[in-house]
Amino acid sequence: MLGFCSSPRFTEHQTTLAHPERPDRIRAIWTALREAGFIDSNPFPDFSLDLGPLPKAKHKAVELAFGPAANKWIASVHTRRHIEYVERMSLLGGGILDQGDTPVGPESYEIALLAVGAVLRSCDAVMKGEVKRCFAAVRPPGHHADPDRPMGFCLFSNIAIAAKYLQQAHGIKRIAIVDFDVHHGNGTQACFEDDPSVFFCSLHQHPHTAYPGSGFDWEIGVGPGKGFTKNIGFNPGAGDDEYLSVIETQVIPDLEQFRPEVLLLSAGFDGHKDDPLAQINLTEHGFERITRALAAQADHHCHGHIVSVLEGGYNLHALGRSVVRHLIGLGG
Numbered sequence: 001m002l003g004f005c006s007s008p009r010f011t012e013h014q015t016t017l018a019h020p021e022r023p024d025r026i027r028a029i030w031t032a033l034r035e036a037g038f039i040d041s042n043p044f045p046d047f048s049l050d051l052g053p054l055p056k057a058k059h060k061a062v063e064l065a066f067g068p069a070a071n072k073w074i075a076s077v078h079t080r081r082h083i084e085y086v087e088r089m090s091l092l093g094g095g096i097l098d099q100g101d102t103p104v105g106p107e108s109y110e111i112a113l114l115a116v117g118a119v120l121r122s123c124d125a126v127m128k129g130e131v132k133r134c135f136a137a138v139r140p141p142g143h144h145a146d147p148d149r150p151m152g153f154c155l156f157s158n159i160a161i162a163a164k165y166l167q168q169a170h171g172i173k174r175i176a177i178v179d180f181d182v183h184h185g186n187g188t189q190a191c192f193e194d195d196p197s198v199f200f201c202s203l204h205q206h207p208h209t210a211y212p213g214s215g216f217d218w219e220i221g222v223g224p225g226k227g228f229t230k231n232i233g234f235n236p237g238a239g240d241d242e243y244l245s246v247i248e249t250q251v252i253p254d255l256e257q258f259r260p261e262v263l264l265l266s267a268g269f270d271g272h273k274d275d276p277l278a279q280i281n282l283t284e285h286g287f288e289r290i291t292r293a294l295a296a297q298a299d300h301h302c303h304g305h306i307v308s309v310l311e312g313g314y315n316l317h318a319l320g321r322s323v324v325r326h327l328i329g330l331g332g
């Protein structure tokens with residue numbers, strides 16, 4: 001059984017005009033999942049997007065309700081200064097954070113707490129056996145957010161907070177995070193680079209050619225965490241076969257060795273060939289193959305437990321179609 005955690009309120013995080021990380025991303029995902037038969041609800045009746053023929057869901061997803069995360073969970077990863085900065089900028093009516101690419105609006109702090117709430121609810125649903133796997137379609141994304149500062153469209157590190165929550169609220173000892181967003185998950189890495197209880201693996205366009213310029217293969221963790229961070233950079237033009245080959249030969253053996261109890265996915269779809277922010281040539285079918293390979297590992301080691309969290313993906317058609325394929329790969 002597959003869970004789906006999202007909210008129409010994720011469109012209320014207002015970014016600037018023409019910003020790629022925009023509210024319509026949530027509308028596109030909802031539309032695609034409804035057309036594919038995963039969900040019935042339709043909170044955006046006025047939104048239309050011609051997605052072409054879509055594969056059909058074998059089973060409906062369970063739509064899960066949730067509220068905002070408690071502040072203590074945000075503080076399990078982020079500094080008080082960081083949290084108060086995001087809150088204050090929202091209260092002031094919005095502004096531009098980081099180096100100018102991370103806008104917030106008046107609702108952004110509240111919606112960022114709700115995004116974390118969706119991810120924590122997904123963790124609960126999987127751990128309590130309500131669903132085997134869960135996909136959280138949230139905005140704002142999280143994997144660039146550093147413990148002490150927002151960065152790269154990201155306010156709070158949704159996936160890092162999920163890992164802390166699984167450890168502290170559910171007693172999980174070993175967690176693997178696989179990040180296939182086209183950009184390096186630098187924020188997640190910063191949270192766990194000295195922590196051997198979290199294996200973090202990021203697959204991304206090579207830092208010589210892509211934002212944020214980190215994620216070299218020599219970044220393997222520090223201190224007791226050495227060997228529990230893995231970075232794999234792909235050259236522009238790489239596609240499905242290159243990704244699948246690396247997953248089979250490098251990622252799966254590491255997962256076999258680490259034996260995670262839960263697998264978390266930072267699911268970014270901006271590696272799609274039609275995405276405007278990168279030069280990787282994955283197809284939506286490739287996202288399904290990647291997901292299937294990782295889901296098989298989760299079946300092997302962690303009772304199938306996967307919590308998948310949306311990161312990037314900025315071409316609405318590619319995003320909607322790829323998310324459908326991702327959910328099919330998760331077994332839906």
Ligand SMILES: [Zn+2]
Nearest residue numbers: 181183270312
């Ligand atoms: Zn990205």
